[in-house]
Amino acid sequence: MVNSPSSQKSGYQRATVPVKRMIAGVLLGRLLRRVVVSNHVWIVAFHRVDDLAYPNPLTCGITQFEECCELLARTFRVVPLSQQLDRLGREDCGGTLSITFDDGYLDNFEHAAPILERLGLPATFFVATGFIGTDAVAWWDRELPDTPKWMSWDQVRSLHSRGFDIGCHTVNHADLGSLAEKDAERELLESRQRLCRELNTEIDLFAYPYGGPEHMNAENLLIVKNSGLRCSLSCHGGVNAINSDPFSLRRIPINSAGGETAKDIAYHLLRNMAPL
Numbered sequence: 001m002v003n004s005p006s007s008q009k010s011g012y013q014r015a016t017v018p019v020k021r022m023i024a025g026v027l028l029g030r031l032l033r034r035v036v037v038s039n040h041v042w043i044v045a046f047h048r049v050d051d052l053a054y055p056n057p058l059t060c061g062i063t064q065f066e067e068c069c070e071l072l073a074r075t076f077r078v079v080p081l082s083q084q085l086d087r088l089g090r091e092d093c094g095g096t097l098s099i100t101f102d103d104g105y106l107d108n109f110e111h112a113a114p115i116l117e118r119l120g121l122p123a124t125f126f127v128a129t130g131f132i133g134t135d136a137v138a139w140w141d142r143e144l145p146d147t148p149k150w151m152s153w154d155q156v157r158s159l160h161s162r163g164f165d166i167g168c169h170t171v172n173h174a175d176l177g178s179l180a181e182k183d184a185e186r187e188l189l190e191s192r193q194r195l196c197r198e199l200n201t202e203i204d205l206f207a208y209p210y211g212g213p214e215h216m217n218a219e220n221l222l223i224v225k226n227s228g229l230r231c232s233l234s235c236h237g238g239v240n241a242i243n244s245d246p247f248s249l250r251r252i253p254i255n256s257a258g259g260e261t262a263k264d265i266a267y268h269l270l271r272n273m274a275p276l
């Protein structure tokens with residue numbers, strides 16, 4: 001049987017459509033990378049990496065975390081937060097991303113750090129010093145069927161000796177948007193001093209607890225600036241301009257709600273480019 005011109009055409013179309021789609025996909029990917037990725041400074045925030053309390057608004061499953069890290073490594077130049085701060089205002093800061101963790105959960109040490117090391121990714125762990133080495137149960141974890149544990153000081157020291165950065169997150173996970181100035185000052189100074197003493201090093205990175213715009217006020221931000229800290233990170237979404245103020249840096253939180261696959265996580269990052 002001889003193919004009619006119309007069937008030949010549809011056969012040709014069948015062969016070229018996937019190629020055209022592939023080329024369009026590559027071009028779109030390059031455009032997105034240039035416009036979206038390269039023109040911004042990215043910081044992501046995790047809390048827990050565990051399958052026990054998964055799904056939970058603060059938790060990332062272990063496999064999801066690994067897939068997320070692989071996506072971040074493929075898409076961005078993942079650098080330590082301290083290096084991002086050094087580069088702020090410079091063109092080569094665009095397209096960088098730093099990975100951060102808040103609070104000091106034990107699963108950060110047990111699950112997240114080995115994955116990060118295997119993938120060669122740097123990260124910063126912001127710990128609430130009053131939780132470390134204790135059985136304290138944070139109010140937001142009280143309803144969980146398995147009470148999450150905190151790292152010990154030896155484990156925090158181990159992370160630091162393995163090249164991860166440790167940052168300040170107050171003593172008692174204080175809401176600096178509502179605390180009186182003298183209490184805010186105590187929370188900041190005591191947590192920083194404790195970290196410096198336990199790790200025998202200078203600590204100058206800071207992420208404010210809860211991380212919403214309402215959880216920091218101008219007076220307490222001034223205390224942060226006068227406390228020897230070099231940055232202040234929120235946690236309510238948004239990306240940063242290359243010349244952003246280091247005391248107004250935004251982070252995109254990632255948890256199980258972000259989805260499972262690399263595509264889900266990429267969509268989550270794009271959706272949260274603007275502050276929530």
Ligand SMILES: [Zn+2]
Nearest residue numbers: 102103209210
């Ligand atoms: Zn926190």
